[in-house]
Amino acid sequence: xxxxxxxxxxxxxxxxxxxxxxxxxxxxxxxxxxxxxxxxxxxxxxxxxxxxxxxxxxxxxxxxxxxxxxxxxxxxxxxxxxxxxxxxxxxxxxxxxxxxxxxxxxxxxxxxxxxxxxxxxxxxxxxxxxxxxxxxxxxxxxxxxxxxxxxxxxxxxxxxxxxxxxxxxxxxxxxxxxxxxxxxxxxxxxxxxxxxxxxxxxxxxxxxxxxxxxxxxxxxxxxxxxxxxxxxxxxxxxxxxxxxxxxxxxxxxxxxxxxxxxxxxxxxxxxxxxxxxxxxxxxxxxxxxxxxxxxxxxxxxxxxxxxxxxxxxxxxxxxxxxxxxxxxxxxxxxxxxxxxxxxxxxxxxxxxxxxxxxxxxxxxxxxxxxxxxxxxxxxxxxxxxxxxxxxxxxxxxxxxxxxx
Numbered sequence: 001x002x003x004x005x006x007x008x009x010x011x012x013x014x015x016x017x018x019x020x021x022x023x024x025x026x027x028x029x030x031x032x033x034x035x036x037x038x039x040x041x042x043x044x045x046x047x048x049x050x051x052x053x054x055x056x057x058x059x060x061x062x063x064x065x066x067x068x069x070x071x072x073x074x075x076x077x078x079x080x081x082x083x084x085x086x087x088x089x090x091x092x093x094x095x096x097x098x099x100x101x102x103x104x105x106x107x108x109x110x111x112x113x114x115x116x117x118x119x120x121x122x123x124x125x126x127x128x129x130x131x132x133x134x135x136x137x138x139x140x141x142x143x144x145x146x147x148x149x150x151x152x153x154x155x156x157x158x159x160x161x162x163x164x165x166x167x168x169x170x171x172x173x174x175x176x177x178x179x180x181x182x183x184x185x186x187x188x189x190x191x192x193x194x195x196x197x198x199x200x201x202x203x204x205x206x207x208x209x210x211x212x213x214x215x216x217x218x219x220x221x222x223x224x225x226x227x228x229x230x231x232x233x234x235x236x237x238x239x240x241x242x243x244x245x246x247x248x249x250x251x252x253x254x255x256x257x258x259x260x261x262x263x264x265x266x267x268x269x270x271x272x273x274x275x276x277x278x279x280x281x282x283x284x285x286x287x288x289x290x291x292x293x294x295x296x297x298x299x300x301x302x303x304x305x306x307x308x309x310x311x312x313x314x315x316x317x318x319x320x321x322x323x324x325x326x327x328x329x330x331x332x333x334x335x336x337x338x339x340x341x342x343x344x345x346x347x348x349x350x351x352x353x354x355x356x357x358x359x360x361x362x363x364x365x366x367x368x369x370x371x372x373x374x375x376x377x378x379x380x381x382x383x384x385x386x387x388x389x390x391x392x393x394x395x396x397x398x399x400x401x402x403x404x
Contacts, residue, residue, distance in 0.1 A: 004067070004324050012065070016073050022053060023081025031082035034212035035372055040168065041088050041212050042122070048089050049119040056116050059093060068327025072268040072319055079272025083376040084212030086269060091164040091213060092116060095125025097262050098173035102189045102231040111191050114171045123194075126169035128160035128218050135162070136389045138175075139183040143220060145176035145190060147234070152227040154190060156220045159202060162383065166216040167201020170194040174220070178237065185244045189231040198223030209375035262384060263337040264322040267344035270380040271315050274348040277355035277373045278308045285358055301358055308351045315344040335394035342390035345380035352377045 008016065026047055034041045048054040062071040078086040092115045099111050115125030134140035143158025156176055160166065172192045179186030192199055202217025227234060282305055285296035295301045322340040325332060332338075352374035356363035363370045381387045395403050 004321075008069070008073070012067075012070055012073055015062075015070055016077060019053070019074050019077040020080070022048070022051065023077050027078070027081030027085045031085060031212075031369070032366070032372070034082075034088075035084055036211075038206060038211045040214045041085055044085050044212075045089055045122055046119070049116075049122055054089055054092075054116060054122075055119075056096075056113055059096060066327060068323035068325075069320055071265060072323045075265055075268035076272040076275065076316075079269040080276045081272075082212070083269060083273050083373070084210040086272070087164065087210050087213035092123075092125035092169070094127035094164060094262065095169070095171055095173045098127040098175075098189055099191065099231060103191075104231075104233055107191070107228075107231055111171060111193075114193065115169075117170070123170040124165045124168060125171045125173070126163050126165040126167075126218070128163050128166065128172055128174045130162045131159060132161050136386055138187070141175065141177050141184075141187065143174065143176040144180070145174075145178050145188060145230075147178070147227070148224075151224075153224045154227060154230060156190065156192075156198070156223040156225070158220050160218040160220075161202075162205070162215060163218050165214055166218040167199075167204075168214055168216070172199060172218060173231070174218075179241060182241065182244050186241065188237050190225060191229045191231060192223065192225055193229070196223060196225060207379075209372070209377070209379055263341040263390075264319050264326065266380060266384045267315065267319040267322070267340040270341075270344040270348035270377065271312065271319060273373050273377050273380070274308070274312050274315065274344070274351040277348075277352040277370055278305070278312055280370060281305065281308075281355040281358040281363075284362075295358070304354050304358060308354055311347040311351060315340075315347045318343050333397060335390070335397035338385070338390035338393040338397075341385065342381075342387045342394075345377075346387060348377035348380055349374070 026044065030041065030044055034044070045054055052058055062074055065071070075086070075090065078089065095115045096112050099108055099115075103111065114123055117123030129138065129141075131141055131143060133142065143156065143160065146155045147153075148155055156174060158176065160174065171194065174190050174192060175187055176190060177186050178188050198221050200219050200221075202219045204214070204216040207215060230237060282296075285301050285305060286294055288295045296305065318336070318340040322332070322337045325336055352370060355370040356374055359368060359370055362368050365371065385393075392403060
C-alpha cells in the first residue's frame with residue numbers, strides 16, 4: 001500500500017512540469033479566443049493528442065499511480081491553464097469513468113479506445129446522466145431502457161441534458177432506468193456507438209463559463225442497441241435487480257459509482273482555477289501602485305491574499321487525501337470525496353471573486369483573465385453534485401442518519 005507523502009516523487013514532478021508547460025504555452029495563449037468562440041477547440045485537443053496527453057495510455061498511466069496523486073496533479077495544472085480547454089480535453093474521461101465503473105473487462109477493452117480515437121483521428125466520449133427533471137435527484141431519471149428479448153436489443157427513449165460532448169461524441173454512455181419502481185437502484189448503464197440511429201443532439205447551451213467545452217442535450221428516440229452494450233451484462237443486471245427486489249442492498253448504483261470516483265478530480269480542477277487567480281492577483285498587487293506604494297502593502301489587500309493562499313492549500317490537502325484514499329481503497333467513512341469537491345469548488349469561486357476585487361476595474365474587463373476564471377469557477381459548485389448534495393453526503397456519513 002502506498003504511503004501518503006507531501007513530497008512528490010520524480011515521476012510526479014516530471015508530469016507536473018510537463019503539463020504545466022503545455023498549460024502555459026498552448027492553453028493560456030488560446031484560452032480567451034475559445035472562450036469567445038464557444039466552440040469545441042479541435043486544434044488544442046489535437047495538440048494534446050499528439051503530445052500524448054489525450055488518450056487511453058495517458059489515462060491508464062495516471063490512474064496507475066499507487067498514491068492516486070498523478071491525476072490530481074495533471075488536472076490542477078490543466079485547469080490552471082484554462083478550465084474550458086481543460087474540460088474539452090478531459091471531458092471524454094467522464095465516459096471512460098462510466099465504462100470503467102460498470103463494464104466487463106472485455107467491454108472496457110472494446111469501448112474505452114473508442115472514446116479517444118488516435119492523434120490522426122480524434123474521437124470524443126460523453127457520459128449522460130442528468131435530465132431536465134433529474135439533476136441532483138438521480139432517482140428521478142425518466143430515460144427508459146426496455147429489453148427486446150426477441151432481438152436481444154435494448155430500446156432507449158428519453159432526453160439527457162447538461163451533457164459534456166453531448167451529441168457530438170462518438171461514444172455515449174447513458175444511464176437509464178430498467179425498472180422505474182426501484183428508483184436509482186433500477187438503473188443500468190449502456191454504451192451507444194458512433195452512427196447508431198435514434199440518438200441525436202438537442203439544444204446546445206450557451207454558458208456563463210467553461211465555454212470552450214461543448215454542453216448540450218442528448219435525445220434518444222427508439223434508439224436500439226445490441227444486448228451486449230449493456231455495461232456489465234444482463235446476467236449481472238438481473239442478479240442485482242433480484243437482490244434489490246428481495247430487499248437486499250444493491251452493491252452499486254450506475255451513476256453514483258462514477259460520481260464517487262470523479263469528485264476529487266473535479267476538486268482538483270477547481271483548485272487549478274483558484275491557483276491561477278491567486279498567482280495573478282498576487283503579482284498584480286506587488287506591482288500596482290496606489291497612494292505612492294504597492295497595494296499589497298495595505299492590510300486589506302495582503303489579508304485577502306493570505307486567506308486565498310490558506311484556502312487553496314487546505315483544498316489541495318482535501319483533494320489529495322481523497323484521491324489517496326480512493327487509490328489505496330480506504331472507505332470514505334466521512335464523505336471525504338464529497339468534502340474535497342465541495343471545499344475546492346467553493347474556494348475557487350471565492351478566490352476568483354477576490355482576485356477581481358484586488359484588480360478593481362481591470363478585474364472586471366475581458367482584457368484581463370480573472371473575470372473569465374470567476375465565470376469558469378461557478379460551475380464547479382454545481383456539476384457532478386452541487387455543494388448542497390456534497391454536504392448531504394457528508395452529513396449522512398458523519399451522522400449515520402438518512403438526512404433529507
